[in-house]
Amino acid sequence: MRAKQEYRNRPSTEVEVLDALVNRNDDGMTVFELRAAVAVDIDDLEAALATLKDDDLIVVEAGGSRTVIKPDPCVIPDEDELDPDESLADWLRDRLPF
Numbered sequence: 001m002r003a004k005q006e007y008r009n010r011p012s013t014e015v016e017v018l019d020a021l022v023n024r025n026d027d028g029m030t031v032f033e034l035r036a037a038v039a040v041d042i043d044d045l046e047a048a049l050a051t052l053k054d055d056d057l058i059v060v061e062a063g064g065s066r067t068v069i070k071p072d073p074c075v076i077p078d079e080d081e082l083d084p085d086e087s088l089a090d091w092l093r094d095r096l097p098f
Contacts, residue, residue, distance in 0.1 A: 003075045007057065013040050013048040021058065021071040028061060028068030 002008070003018035010018075020037040021029060029037065035045055049069070052058045059070045 001077065003071070004077050007075055011048070013038065013044050014052055016040070017045070017048050017052060018057065018071060018075055021069060022076055025071055025076055028070035030066060030068055034069065 001019075001022050003015065003022050007018055008015055016038045017034060020034060024033075031045070031049075034049075035042060038045060040048075049058065053060065057072050057075055059072055061068050061070060
């Protein structure tokens, strides 16, 4: 699943972070999980997370021994916004830099 269309005009690292978080919106992700999912330099990831936090697009929840990051509900597409006909080629084209 991808973040809502209105959040896709952001820098690519921010979009990748939002997409990864939307895919795991129930459980959230740790910074380490995000680092593996997004595959960018840690400094770029930190900058993207800081910007997304400042823009209130992510929520950081500290609980127990884990701190997880979740997307703000405004970023998660509604059921009617999902595209079940998105092909693998479309999915790859949206995620790979050209």
